Structures are given as C-alpha cells and as structure tokens.
Amino acid sequence: MTEExxxxxxxxxxxIYGLNEQSxxxxxxxxxxxxxxxxxxxxxxxxxxxxxxxxxxxxxxxxTLTVFFDPLLVHTSNLPGETCFDKVSYFLxxxxxxESRQAINKPVEIIIPVCxxxxxxxxxxxxxxxxxxxxxxxxxxHSSMQYIVYMIGFVPGFAYMGGMDASLQxxxxxxxxxxxPAGSVGIAGMQTGIYPIETPGGWxxxxxxxxxxxxxxxxxxxxxxxxxxxxxxxxxxxEFNTYGKQ
Amino acid sequence: MSMKISILKAGLLTTVQDMGxxxxxxxxxxxxxxxxxxxxxxxxxxxxxxxxxxxxxFTYADASFKAETDLLLAYFGDGAFLVDHDQVMxxxxxxxxxxxxxxxxxxxxxxxxxxxxxAGGWEVxxxxxxxxxxxxxxxxxxxxxALKKGDVLxxxxxxxxxxxAIFKQLKNNQLSYPNWRISRESLIPENRHTIRVxxxxxxxxxxxxxxxxxxxxxxxxxxxxNRMGYHLNGKALVRKVKKELLSTAVTPGIIQVTGSGDxxxxxxxxxxxxxxxxxxxxxxxxxxxxxxxxxxxxxxFSEISRDEAEELYLEREHDLSLIxxxxxxxxxxx
Numbered sequence: 001m002t003e004e005x006x007x008x009x010x011x012x013x014x015x016i017y018g019l020n021e022q023s024x025x026x027x028x029x030x031x032x033x034x035x036x037x038x039x040x041x042x043x044x045x046x047x048x049x050x051x052x053x054x055x056x057x058x059x060x061x062x063x064t065l066t067v068f069f070d071p072l073l074v075h076t077s078n079l080p081g082e083t084c085f086d087k088v089s090y091f092l093x094x095x096x097x098x099e100s101r102q103a104i105n106k107p108v109e110i111i112i113p114v115c116x117x118x119x120x121x122x123x124x125x126x127x128x129x130x131x132x133x134x135x136x137x138x139x140x141x142h143s144s145m146q147y148i149v150y151m152i153g154f155v156p157g158f159a160y161m162g163g164m165d166a167s168l169q170x171x172x173x174x175x176x177x178x179x180x181p182a183g184s185v186g187i188a189g190m191q192t193g194i195y196p197i198e199t200p201g202g203w204x205x206x207x208x209x210x211x212x213x214x215x216x217x218x219x220x221x222x223x224x225x226x227x228x229x230x231x232x233x234x235x236x237x238x239e240f241n242t243y244g245k246q
Numbered sequence: 247m248s249m250k251i252s253i254l255k256a257g258l259l260t261t262v263q264d265m266g267x268x269x270x271x272x273x274x275x276x277x278x279x280x281x282x283x284x285x286x287x288x289x290x291x292x293x294x295x296x297x298x299x300x301x302x303x304f305t306y307a308d309a310s311f312k313a314e315t316d317l318l319l320a321y322f323g324d325g326a327f328l329v330d331h332d333q334v335m336x337x338x339x340x341x342x343x344x345x346x347x348x349x350x351x352x353x354x355x356x357x358x359x360x361x362x363x364x365a366g367g368w369e370v371x372x373x374x375x376x377x378x379x380x381x382x383x384x385x386x387x388x389x390x391x392a393l394k395k396g397d398v399l400x401x402x403x404x405x406x407x408x409x410x411a412i413f414k415q416l417k418n419n420q421l422s423y424p425n426w427r428i429s430r431e432s433l434i435p436e437n438r439h440t441i442r443v444x445x446x447x448x449x450x451x452x453x454x455x456x457x458x459x460x461x462x463x464x465x466x467x468x469x470x471x472n473r474m475g476y477h478l479n480g481k482a483l484v485r486k487v488k489k490e491l492l493s494t495a496v497t498p499g500i501i502q503v504t505g506s507g508d509x510x511x512x513x514x515x516x517x518x519x520x521x522x523x524x525x526x527x528x529x530x531x532x533x534x535x536x537x538x539x540x541x542x543x544x545x546x547f548s549e550i551s552r553d554e555a556e557e558l559y560l561e562r563e564h565d566l567s568l569i570x571x572x573x574x575x576x577x578x579x580x
Contacts, residue, residue, distance in 0.1 A: 017447045018552050020499050021530045021559040025447070032492065059271045059495040061519055066495030068268060071556065072563055083553055153493055153519030156275045156383050160493070197383050214273075216373055216385045222273035 016089045022056075024088050025066045032062050032162065037150055040065050041227040043095065052091040053077040060226045061151045062160075067092065107148075109229040112194070112209050114143065114185050115240040120208035127170045127187055127204050139234050141165040142206065147192060147230040157196035157214030157222035161230055164192050176202035183208045185232070196222070210235075210243035247413065249364055249401040250314035256394045257309025257351065259473075262368050262387035263361075265298045266514070267376035274518045277498060278378040278386065281473060281514050282359050282537035285322035288428050289363035291569055292320035292340050294408030294577070299367025300377040302393070304360050307351040314398070317343040318365035318413045322430055324357025324538045330421060339427040342416035357538030365409040366401035380515060381473075411577035426576075428569055433562065434535060442532045443501065443547045444555045448491065448523035452503070456483035460525055461549055465509060469541045473515040475502075476539065482507030483525065496520040499528040499536075511536055529555040531562045 015027040026043070029036045040060050047058060047067070054073030059066040071084045079087035116139045117124045128138050147161040154160075164187070172188045177200060180186070184195045186203030195201060196213035213223045224230065235243070253260070263286065266279025280286035280303055287297040307326035319341050321328055328335040329350050335341050337360075343349065351360070370377050370388050379387025388397060405413070416422045449457065465480035483503050496502070500512045502522035511528060512520075513536070528536055529550060539545065550558075 018444070019447075019495065020444075020497055020527045021556050023495070023497055025495060030492070056268050057271055059518055061494040062492040064494040066497075068271065068497075071559055075560060083556055085552060085556065151493065151519065152272060152274045154274060154517060156270070156273060158274055199382070214383075220273075221270065221275070221374065226272070 016092055018085050019066055021071055023066055023068045024085060024092070025064050026092055027064050029063045032150060034148060036063055037148065037227060046095055050095070052079060052088065061153065107227055107229050109146070109231060110224065112211060112230055112232050113235040113239070113243060114207040114209050114232045115235050115237055116207035118237070121185070121206040123204035124206040127168060127206055130170050131167050133167065138168060138206065141168055142192070143232040143234045149224050149226055149228040149230060151226050152222055152224065155197055155199050157224070159193055159224040161192050162190065164190055166190065170204045172202040173204065176200050180205060181208065183210065183213065185209060208240070210240050247365070247405055248315060248403055249317045249366070251311045251317065251399055252314055253393050253395055253397045254310040254312055254348065255308065256392065257304055257306065259305040260309055260393040261303050261379040261381070262300050262370050262377055263303045263379060264300045264377045267374055267378055267386070269375040271518050275374060276380060276515050276518055278380045278515050279376070280361060282323055282361065282534040284433065284534035285359070285430065286361045287566060288338070288430055289320045289322040289361040291573060292338065292428055293318050293363050293365045294406045294412050294573065295363060295365065295367055296406070299363070300370060301361040301363045302368060304351060304362065306358060307353040310348060310350040313343050313345050313347040313349065315345050316417070318409065318416070319343060319362060321360050321362045323360035324354050325359040326351035326354050333421070335421065336423060336427065338430060339423050340412050340416060342413070342418055342422045344420060347421070358540045359537060364401045365413060366403060366405045369400050369402040382515065408574055408577050433565060438535050438538070439543065439545045440548050441535060441545050442529040442550045442555070443526035444529060444550060444552050446500065446524035446526050449525060451485055451487040451523045452525060453484050453486040459483065461547055464544045464546055467539050467541050467543045467545070471541055473513055475513050475516055476511040476536065478509040478511065480509065483509070485523070491521050491523050493519045493521040496524070499530065499533045500524050501526045501528065513537070529558060531558045
C-alpha cells in the first residue's frame with residue numbers, strides 16, 4: 001500500500017512553460033474539472049509550504065499554476081540547472097515527484113446571502129425567459145446548488161464558480177454593461193460569479209449580495225479563494241438593507 | 247528631514263507608484279507600479295533611495311508643483327522636462343531645490359512619462375504591501391486616486407545616509423546639482439522602437455505568415471492605450487488553431503492576440519488572468535521602452551530566445567547594482 005495522494009497519480013505529467021523572466025506556468029491539463037482544481041490546490045499548498053529560494057507568489061487558474069520568482073535569487077541558488085527557467089522547472093518537477101503526499105484539507109463552505117431580482121438583478125427575467133423558467137424557479141435553482149470556486153481573476157476578488165444547475169445556463173450579454181455595481185451576482189454560460197467592485201461587465205445580473213467580496217482593509221481582502229465551496233441563500237430587501245448592521 | 251510639495255496643476259494622469267504589488271495576485275489584485283521601472287529605479291538611486299521607494303509618475307507635461315520646503319529630488323524619463331522659471335533643471339541627477347520654488351513640467355516630445363523621486367521616498371500608506379496606486383479599484387497611492395490640485399505630498403523622514411550626504415553637499419541658497427549624472431541611455435538600446443520579444447506558449451496557434459508578419463511588420467500604438475495595456479494597429483494575425491484558451495495568469499509585457507487578431511501589450515495595471523492566446527512577451531529589459539511609447543508611435547518586434555532575455559535581465563540588474571555601489575562609494579567613503 002502506498003500513501004500517495006489520490007490527486008498525484010504517478011503517470012500524471014505537467015507541462016511547464018516560461019511566462020516571462022520572472023514567472024513560469026505549470027499546466028496540469030486543458031479542461032475545466034474538479035479533479036484538476038484539487039490537483040492545483042494541493043500542489044500549490046505543497047509549494048508554498050516548501051518554497052524554493054526566490055519564490056514570490058503563485059497564481060492558480062483553471063488548469064494552471066503560475067509561479068512568480070526573483071531571478072536574482074534563483075540564479076544564485078544551488079538548484080540544478082544553467083538558467084533560472086531550468087532551475088525553477090527542476091524544482092517544480094521535483095515537488096511532483098517527492099513532496100506530493102499531503103492530505104487535502106476539507107474545503108471551506110461559504111454562505112453568500114443574495115437579494116435576487118428587482119433592481120438588484122435586472123437580468124433575472126432574461127435568464128428565466130431563455131430557460132423557460134419562472135423567476136421563483138431561477139432563484140430556487142440558483143440558491144440550491146453547491147458551487148466551487150475555480151479561480152479568482154478579472155478584477156480583485158472576482159470568483160469564477162462552477163457547479164451551476166444546467167437549466168440556468170445563459171450566454172453573456174452581446175454588449176457589456178458600462179457599470180455593474182459591487183456585489184452583483186451574475187451568470188455567464190455555465191458559470192456564476194460575483195462582481196466585487198464596480199466595473200464594466202457582460203454577465204447576466206440576477207441579484208446582489210450585501211457582503212463585501214473584496215475589502216482592502218481585511219488581512220485577506222478577497223472573501224473567496226480558489227477551491228472554496230459556496231452556497232447562495234436568498235434574502236429579501238429588508239434583510240439586505242439591515243445585513244451586518246444589527 | 248521633512249520635505250513637502252503641493253500640487254498646483256495635476257496634469258493628465260499623475261499617480262504615486264513603486265515597484266508593484268506582488269502579494270495578492272492570486273486574489274486578482276494587479277501588480278501596478280511604475281510603468282517605466284527603469285526610470286523609476288534610477289530616479290530613486292539618484293537621490294540615494296532604495297529602488298522600491300515610491301515615486302510620482304507624471305503622464306506628459308502640463309503639470310506643476312510648489313516646493314513647500316527645501317527638496318532633494320531627481321527625475322528620469324522622457325515625458326517632460328522640469329523647469330524653474332525659464333531654467334531647465336537637468337534630468338538624471340539629484341537636484342537641490344529651494345523652498346518656495348514653483349516647478350513646471352514642459353513637454354518632451356520623446357516620450358510620455360517621467361518619475362519624480364524625493365529623498366526618503368513619497369510617504370503614502372502601504373496597501374497590501376505596496377504604495378502603488380491602482381485606479382480601477384481605487385486603492386493604494388494617494389487615497390487610491392490620481393493627484394489633483396491642492397494635494398500636499400511629503401517624504402518619508404527617514405533618509406538613507408547617502409541621501410543625507412547628497413543633501414548636505416548640494417544644500418545652497420539656490421538651485422544646485424552635482425556635475426555627475428546617471429546615464430539612462432547607456433542602459434537602453436539606441437533604437438528605442440525595436441522591441442525585443444520572446445515567443446510565447448501559444449505561438450503555434452498562429453499561421454506561419456502571421457508569425458512572420460509579427461516579427462517583420464511595423465505596428466502603431468493606438469489611442470486606446472493606457473496603464474492596463476497598449477492596443478496596436480497593424481496587420482491582424484490569423485489563427486490556425488481555433489480552440490479557446492482557458493483563462494490563465496498573465497503579466498505585464500505579455501502580448502495577447504484578441505478575437506479579431508489585434509495585438510495588445512499588457513502593461514502595469516493589467517488583469518492577473520486572461521483568456522486570449524499569447525504570441526510573445528516583451529523582454530523585461532525592453533518593457534521600460536514600451537512605457538515611453540505614445541499613440542501614433544511605430545514599433546517593430548525582434549525575436550530573442552528565452553535564455554537571451556534572462557541573460558539581459560541579469561546583466562541589467564548587475565549594471566543597476568553597480569550604479570548603487572558607485573553612488574554609495576562617492577558619498578560615503580570619500
């Protein structure tokens with residue numbers, strides 16, 4: 001019996017390419033899947049716990065983990081290889097071989113209250129009409145699933161979430177809205193997400209959360225992180241207005 | 247030593263920047279920081295600062311400020327010249343400026359941005375580990391926004407020994423500066439409109455003719471260009487691989503190809519992730535050249551290998567460390 005993590009099967013191979021002089025990208029696959037997400041989350045944790053000299057930070061995405069480093073520190077390190085790219089690649093391949101036997105922490109589930117429809121979710125009718133549902137059904141289906149955060153991107157704290165009920169699938173808008181208010185909950189294709197700051201955007205907006213999804217004054221500004229589990233809870237306008245004020 | 251300026255005229259876009267914010271990329275917080283990192287770092291060096299202290303990034307000229315105290319400043323970059331009355335103040339060296347002076351920025355047609363460093367660095371609160379301004383989300387720098395008329399900016403009172411020595415040498419009852427300067431042009435290529443690039447991961451998604459066009463044709467900087475990225479006008483590229491790229495990390499210098507085949511060079515405030523295929527990235531040593539480009543400027547790309555780009559990076563860092571050593575020796579070990 002081996003103690004190999006189920007996510008690091010021995011025949012699993014990664015592709016490593018240079019992004020620029022200060023970063024390389026480790027590619028774990030080419031499709032969106034929970035398995036790859038777990039793999040990246042676990043690999044990232046191992047790397048952060050056992051950094052190489054000069055490691056600055058990492059950026060997880062759907063199928064990749066990008067690793068930023070200080071070339072001066074990598075260059076003078078005693079990692080094997082001629083170039084920084086060789087040295088970092090060696091280290092990143094080495095992690096996979098020997099350091100991957102790490103238990104995966106139970107994912108965190110975060111509840112997000114959402115006031116659906118009305119002026120907070122002007123596109124909920126579009127979502128309902130396209131999918132031949134009532135607005136109540138859209139709310140019911142959107143707030144009954146458990147979602148998984150695949151990655152944070154686009155603007156600070158914006159979580160791309162998968163796991164939506166397929167009957168809510170709605171394409172992006174042809175012409176993006178010029179301003180979408182902070183806290184807006186949207187749908188694009190099979191994904192759902194929350195706009196943390198006011199920004200232009202093309203997702204179909206179905207509601208708004210009173211939570212601050214991104215707050216520079218918090219130690220961890222982004223409320224959500226890659227790998228988190230999320231549930232939405234429908235709230236009414238009174239609860240929205242008084243949320244966090246009791 | 248307290249130094250202070252007040253902004254009389256803010257100019258087109260004036261922000262406080264440092265070498266960027268790397269700690270929160272995984273939360274999609276962009277790097278930001280000085281567009282022209284070379285000019286930023288040299289400006290700091292000229293007043294005896296560490297490279298990562300905050301400077302003020304001015305975009306074009308048409309700005310002015312008043313010295314509320316005696317100042318030790320330096321500026322680098324091609325966006326403007328500083329003048330006091332009609333006297334042009336030399337760039338690329340420390341400047342002692344008397345309290346009460348009114349300094350104007352006048353047009354330098356060569357580029358677009360200058361960096362103004364002050365002994366001790368400009369003092370603004372650190373947000374997520376950096377003093378850089380990120381305008382789109384309104385945080386960092388001076389209250390999360392561009393500077394405007396009436397703003398008063400101070401230095402950090404804690405000066406490096408070198409800064410104190412330079413100040414002591416130059417302190418006078420009028421504008422004064424030393425006879426040495428740091429030559430920025432000795433660090434950058436003579437032809438500033440040929441940008442060296444390293445081909446990127448999705449290079450084979452484009453057809454051969456398009457790759458040749460990319461490496462031989464002239465591209466022009468479009469008006470839709472800002473701190474997030476530069477749109478280029480020129481021959482559109484044709485894809486031979488039509489598949490979608492799943493969003494993945496991107497970083498300043500990367501050249502994306504949009505759905506219509508147009509090129510976009512990502513710059514300091516770019517998003518942390520992107521889904522457009524990437525044809526190349528600008529060699530880190532040439533990114534400061536891009537930071538000085540303005541709409542209408544024409545550029546060409548020339549290919550170098552990943553290893554060459556890395557070597558150039560390490561050489562540049564070595565040259566920069568020699569400058570710091572030289573200034574240190576000059577002022578501390580006389």
